[in-house]
Amino acid sequence: MVRERGISTSAIIGIVVVILVIAIAGAYLATRGGGAPATTTASPSTTTTAPATTTTTTTTVAPPKGTLIVAMGTDASTLDPQDATDNPSEMVNRIIYEGLVEFDQNLNIKPMLAESWDIKDNGTTYVFHLRKGVFFQDGTPFDAYAVKTNFDRVLNSTLKLQRYSLYAPIISSVEVIDNYTVAFHLKMPFGAFLNDLAHGAGLIISPTLINSGKDVKTNPVGTGPYMLQEWVKGDHITLVANPNYWNKTAAPKFEKIIIKVVADDKARENLLKTGDVDLVLRIPPVDVASLNGTGNIITRAYPTSRVIYIAMNLMNQKFQDVRVRQAFNYAVDKEAIINSILNGLGKPATSPLASSTYGYCYAGYYKYNVTLAKELLKEAGWWDRDGDGYVENANGQKLEVNLWTPQGRYVGDYQMAQAVQSYLNAIGVKVNLQVWEWTSYLNEVRKPYNQSQNKELFLMGWAPSTGEGDWVLRPLLASWMWAPAGSNYGYYNNTQVDELIQKQMMTLGQDRLNAMCQAQKIVYNDAPWIFMVEMYDTLGMKSNVKGVVYLPIEIVMLKYAYSG
Incomplete structure (x- = not known):
C-alpha cells in the first residue's frame, strides 16, 4: 500500500552518496586519463537533429515519502539490461537505469541522457550530444566514456551477453568525440536504430561497476530515480529513491518501491482487494470489468504488441x-x-508480429478445423490405427508430446496451455503438460538444441521492446539466432527467410516493409509455432496511484508513479 513514513532512509543514503561522489568520480576520471583527447568528427552530410529538452537543476522538490507496493506474476531474471530478454527484468531495469533515448507512451522517441542527436553520412553515423551534470548512483559521472564503455561491453562477443545479437549486426564502432559527445558508426543505414537504443538493452550501466568485475545482474547501478536495496529472489525486489537524481522535474515521489512476486492471478487480485498492495499486473481478464470501481480500485486493459505462441x-x-x-x-x-x-x-494471431507492430502484414489465419487437422496428420502418416483414440505412425508409435508453460508470466498462460492440451488430445495427440517457474523456464528453453531433447512444445510470448518488426523476425526466426545465441528457441531455419530478414535490415521505406511482409507469410505457412493470440495487458490499482505509464511493448513504467 502507499504508506507514509516519518524517517526517510533516502536522506541517510543521500549523505553517504554525497560523501562518496568526489572520491568515486576522481577514481573514474583517473582510469580514463583525465580529459578527452581531441578527435575529428566524421565528414559532414545531411544532418537531422532531435529537439533538445532542458531540465532545470535548481527546482526545489518535495522529499520522497511512502512506499508503493506492486505485485507481478514472475520475478525478474537479471538486472543486467544487456543480458535481459524478459519483460519482468526490463520493467525493473527501466526504474534503475536510463538510456540515451526513451519511448513515450505512444512509442515515439524522446531524449533522455542524450539531449539531441545528428544523423550523418547517409544514415551511417549518429552523433549524440549528452546531458551534463548527471551522475550514476555510485557517484560516477555520466559522459561519453560511460556510453562507449557500455556499448563496447555489449559488443564483446566473448562475454556472450544476450543482447549482443541486437547491436552487433548494426554497430561498427562507438567513438568518443569529447566528454559529452559520442558517435555511433553503423555498418549500414538502419532505420530502426533509435528504436534499438530505446530498447531495454540500451540502458546505461555505471562504467565503474562494469570495470569492477562485479556481477551486474545482482548489483545494478544506473542513473535512474530508484536504486536497488534488496532482491530476495522469487519473493520481492525493494528499490529506494535516488537522492541525487538529476531530473528534478521527475524526481522520485516514493521513498520505496517494493515489487512482490505472486504467481497466482487470483492471489494478486485478492492482495489488491485487501489493500495489501497498490498495483497489480495482469488482473484475470474475466474480473477486469467487475473489479473496476470496487472500493477504491480501478482497472485498465491495454492492447499490446505481444503475440503468444507455442x-x-x-x-x-x-x-x-x-x-x-x-x-x-x-x-x-x-x-x-x-x-x-x-x-x-485479445485477437487471433495472423502473423509472427502483432497488428500494432510497425511492419506487420496479414500472413494468414489457421481457423479452427478439427477435420482438416486430422486429415493433415493422416497425410503425414499419423492416424488412430488401434482404436484407442490416439494416433500412431506405421511403427505403432503414438504421437506423444511434452507441453511446457510458465504460470503467471502472461495473462492466462497456464489456462491457455491447458486448452491446447485438450485441443490436441481431441485430434489424437497425447500431451503431457508441465508448469515451470519463470527463471528456470528461461534457462531451460535457452539451451542449445543438443541439450534440449525434452523440450518439444513450449508456450512463449514476445513483444518487441524496440516497437517494430525487425526485433521480432530477427531474434525469433533468423537461423543465426538459434538459442543460446538468440531467442530462436525452436531452431527454425529457412534460407529464404534469412535473406529477407537481412534485406529488411539494409533497406528503407516500402522495400523494407515488403521484405518484412514476405518473411511473415513464409513463416506463417511453415508453422514453426502454434500461432495463438495478440494479447491485451491488464492492470489493477488503487485510485490514488497516479503517473503510471503503460508502453504498448508491455512495459509498465513505475518510475513516474506518485500518490495523489
Missing part, C-alpha cells in the same frame, strides 16, 4: 513434417480461448 522444437523428428505443424495450428480454437480465458481481451 513454439515447436524443430530439431525433434516429431515436428519436421510441416503437415504435423499445420495440423496443430488448425486443431486449436483461438477464438474460443480469447472468449473463454481472456474474456474477449
